[in-house]
Amino acid sequence: MSELKVLDEVAPKSFEDLIKEVHDKGICGECGGCVSFCSAAELKAIEMSEKGPPHYSNKDNCLHCGLCYLVCPQTYVLNEELNERFNYKISIGNQKKITSSQATLEEIRNKATDGGVVTALLIYLLERNLIQGALVCKKEGPFNRVPFFATTKEELIESAGSHFDQSQQVSGLEHYDTFIPTITKLKKIVGKDMMNIAVVGTPCQIHSIRKMQELSILPAYVVKYTLGLFCNFNFSFGEKERAKMQEKYGFSFEDVENMNIKESLTLDLKNHESIIIDFEDLTEIARQACFACKDFSNIYADISFGGLGSREKYTTTVIRTNIGEKIYNDALKQGYIQESMELNTAVKKSEMLAKIMSFGKRKFDRYNERMKV
Numbered sequence: 001m002s003e004l005k006v007l008d009e010v011a012p013k014s015f016e017d018l019i020k021e022v023h024d025k026g027i028c029g030e031c032g033g034c035v036s037f038c039s040a041a042e043l044k045a046i047e048m049s050e051k052g053p054p055h056y057s058n059k060d061n062c063l064h065c066g067l068c069y070l071v072c073p074q075t076y077v078l079n080e081e082l083n084e085r086f087n088y089k090i091s092i093g094n095q096k097k098i099t100s101s102q103a104t105l106e107e108i109r110n111k112a113t114d115g116g117v118v119t120a121l122l123i124y125l126l127e128r129n130l131i132q133g134a135l136v137c138k139k140e141g142p143f144n145r146v147p148f149f150a151t152t153k154e155e156l157i158e159s160a161g162s163h164f165d166q167s168q169q170v171s172g173l174e175h176y177d178t179f180i181p182t183i184t185k186l187k188k189i190v191g192k193d194m195m196n197i198a199v200v201g202t203p204c205q206i207h208s209i210r211k212m213q214e215l216s217i218l219p220a221y222v223v224k225y226t227l228g229l230f231c232n233f234n235f236s237f238g239e240k241e242r243a244k245m246q247e248k249y250g251f252s253f254e255d256v257e258n259m260n261i262k263e264s265l266t267l268d269l270k271n272h273e274s275i276i277i278d279f280e281d282l283t284e285i286a287r288q289a290c291f292a293c294k295d296f297s298n299i300y301a302d303i304s305f306g307g308l309g310s311r312e313k314y315t316t317t318v319i320r321t322n323i324g325e326k327i328y329n330d331a332l333k334q335g336y337i338q339e340s341m342e343l344n345t346a347v348k349k350s351e352m353l354a355k356i357m358s359f360g361k362r363k364f365d366r367y368n369e370r371m372k373v
């Protein structure tokens, strides 16, 4: 289907349709795509809410152009085109190569969630002048990370991982949310001519960026590299849920130092113990929108990353596009990352692939179940 035809068919839809078809159904992932790419951004027609889906801040300023509807990952427009472009295969997407690798620099591995490959690749891109910066997120306090545009190696290392600040007390925080609407920052960082950036994001965020690239919407052209994280769920929870979890698992959130979402949720405590919580026990605090999301392994990213299938301090890396393949191979050749011989045998690779496909299928089934309601 041609771009023009798509636009022609769906142009009359506007933010009001997003409210009806996405927000009211409880499936808005709060990715921020609609706010980032709103044609009336200067006029502040819509904005992110403190909690819940974005809202009209000034309805009269809405141009009814429909862009917000088109880029939303929860509408179905453009999916066929993207699947064709990215050679989609069921439950895994396209994969040119799958590896288990890690950053060569110990400083990165110490801060990273898994093997630090995401951070090492971003540093490679920056040091080779392939990007001027990367849209990531950094910690601002316990369970509080914020969108961040990193432009130096030091800033990229500071943004690695999903660690929490040990020095602050968590009890003052009303609500914890593991989802960070990083792409809402996209428009704010654009403006310099010919800027090239990399974006790290969850599947819903990368999906929104790919839609906007498909439509050649500003600031799509600046995003040259998309590094996607695997994502099963994100969590949103308040005081009541926190108290329940603390009681059930016998720990205090004040002692949580690090969080890792892999085959389950792992909370590493300051005393070096870990609390492992099954996803099944977390459905109460999972964001409702995540039940209506079917992409686990970030099928439209240039490279996707997760801990699933790899051992401690290694990142499972799925290379999907020619661009992804080029930067991964260059970074490997130039010593930014390393692969373990032991973890990269044909058997290990097929085990990794099988795990990802099984998680992908489970997420797809969950989506079908949710959409039946």
Ligand SMILES: Cc1cc2nc3c(=O)[nH]c(=O)nc-3n(C[C@H](O)[C@H](O)[C@H](O)COP(=O)(O)OP(=O)(O)OC[C@H]3O[C@@H](n4cnc5c(N)ncnc54)[C@H](O)[C@@H]3O)c2cc1C
Pocket: 111, 112, 113, 114, 115, 116, 117, 118, 119, 120, 136, 137, 138, 145, 159, 160, 161, 162, 178, 179, 180, 182, 200, 201, 202, 229, 230, 231, 232, 233, 234, 260, 261, 262, 263, 305, 306, 307, 308, 315, 316
């Ligand atoms: C919310 C969330 C859910 C995940 N779920 C799974 C899962 O179910 N299974 C699985 O195998 N892997 C999951 N991952 C991916 C995994 O936790 C690691 O991020 C991935 O393996 C890369 O590890 P690394 O050490 O190479 O990355 P690092 O080198 O540590 O770099 C991570 C990068 O991600 C950025 N980042 C951190 N948190 C977020 C966020 N919330 N939104 C956007 N960017 C962020 C950081 O700023 C940093 O640039 C999830 C990640 C997140 C953030």
Ligand code: SF4
Pocket: 013, 014, 015, 037, 038, 039, 040, 041, 045, 046, 061, 062, 063, 064, 065, 066, 067, 068, 069
């Ligand atoms: S101006 Fe366009 S993109 Fe912005 S809210 Fe209105 S319809 Fe959506």
Ligand code: SF4
Pocket: 018, 022, 023, 027, 028, 029, 030, 031, 032, 033, 034, 035, 053, 054, 068, 071, 072, 073, 074, 208
């Ligand atoms: S899912 Fe993202 S793009 Fe869609 S309405 Fe929600 S915030 Fe906007």
Ligand code: SF4
Pocket: 029, 179, 202, 203, 204, 205, 231, 232, 233, 234, 287, 289, 290, 291, 293, 294, 295
């Ligand atoms: S599961 Fe992950 S990718 Fe899907 S909506 Fe939730 S945060 Fe986004």
